[in-house]
Amino acid sequence: MPESSSSITRRTTRFTRRLLAAVLALPLSAVGLVVGAAAPARAAAGTGTTASVTLGDSYISGEAGRWKGNSVATGGNRAGTDRSWTGSGYDPSRIYGSTYASGCDRSDVAEVRSAPTVAQTQINLACSGAVAANVYRAANGGQSFKGEAPQADQLAAVAAQYNVKLITLSIGGNDLGFSDVIETCVKDYLVWYSYCHDDQQGEIDSRMPGAMAGVGKALDEIRAVMTNAGYRAGDYRIVLQSYPSPIPRSAEMRYSESGWTRSNTGGCPFWDGDADWARDSLVPQISGELGKVAAAKGVQFMDLADMLQGREVCSTATRQPTSTSAPSATTSEWARFVDGGLNSSQGTVQESMHPNYYGQQALGQCLTLMYARPSGDYACRNTAGRDASGMYLVAE
Template identity: 30%
Template structure:
């Protein structure tokens, strides 16, 4: 009897030991570390990378270091959208975007923009003492599409009664320009992935979002403002920029985001009804600057060429609206969405629209 009890006790002890060993092994497989977010030390941070659409150009309030000092014209602003993005746990907002930047100025390498090293290199330094939760990117227009330059061409065409609308020349190779942009933007996004991966980040540790461009101008404005008092453009060109240019750019950028495994936020229709000059005598509903001259810059030879740089860029109201939509989008698990105006007059992320729907 005693021997039988001893045998039963030994079997029970062996069974318990086996269960404990299995539990330890399963726990080790399921939780290799206790990390629940970005690695490293420092504040949880959201970062903006890109060109003038995201740097803060157009708000008229720029940090001294980026308002021409020593040749730096990045025009970063405390009113830039990154500073209004709300994301759970984030306590710091860092703006690395620079007015005039193209994809090559984002990538790892030695390309500089307005005296600054590439934005990917700046991100490398930032992750040493910041925990990056999200990177929001606005880039591509200054690559092959040269969208800002095309708007300037349409601006110039207004002065000539004999010249054809500028969009007639643009259309001949517009789509091929957009196609050429796609791999360049994808490569820039991949370099951002590379920086974070080499810093020990896993894909699930952060969000990477590429946003497209909202049209700064449109055909729905009083005729009295289609001049140097506001928006000197021909009506066919205003329609092309809003209904074709911004929409085609968004379609190309969405493909670039997919190539680089980034999320995508379509801004192509975000500013409809809020473009520059759309408010007539009341500018309070507009999210973009009208034709703007910084007259004090004309008094200095080294600043004169930048006197109209902020024209037709998002103003502070626009940046706040875009930031609100971005904040809501980041809080979802959606891979893509479009910023559209809701019944409350504010932008919200909705089911992503295709280029055809945007026209």
């Protein structure tokens, strides 16, 4: 549990200050075609080249796809984890393309790209940091974001050019202020020596109705776009997905909450009580509410709350790669650690707490499995000791 201020010397090292500064910018990290060919000529709705489209925020755009696990190594390819290493420097655009400059961070292994068998073309319209209003059509209150038109307006152009078969949406986390929760919990661990969950639960509860209303409107906007493009209800499917927990419960943390290892080695600076709350209360609560929205709007729901079980940052079932132990989908973490402090030279802070290269491949397999189920709601989970091929669905 948190140590009392009277029993501990306040930790005001440069590391602490740098780590705190780093977490201040955490977001939940438009037409982004992920295929190189030019779009085909306009076709009648429901005909032509098939397409799978993703919309929403960073948990589906591909944020953190740069990383194969986490390592404290600071040079070169960082023990094999940094895919942007060129041999002489770092080039994140190799992973995120032109969207690295804008901050949308659509990776080459984003969920839709890791599910290539769903449709002939994979199109990623999601953007890191997006809220529900960035999905709505401009004519209905939608807002442009990072230099791109609202995602529903971009979808209209895609629907006119392709035969859209599947639309997958991840939205609501930024409307709930999830990055604010992370920032507060990290501060409470490093500076205030108090739990964050007692006050943050109230913040989440107060924002939940508005956030879920926004998710519902986003689904309505998507449907309106498809109807206006001439699609019938049976021509395509919509899947709303939830969020996985990037950190484990306290009993499954491989570092003690006392000392510095959770901060400067593991990249998981959270108290046991806050980790338990996030893993077993907050994430399930958000999934439950999103599931209700999906049911109310008549779309399929994919529950990802347990998708990273045993693969989270600092999980006892994983290990960090080293110079003598390469990254592996079966042993490495599937989410990005809090990138700050001693690790501030690695990548960008907004990649923190997102599914990484391995996690995104797993999400792609979840989507592939989901597409094979034309109806019903499912939770997607992993099989211990296996890579993305071990993902499976459980009916809800």
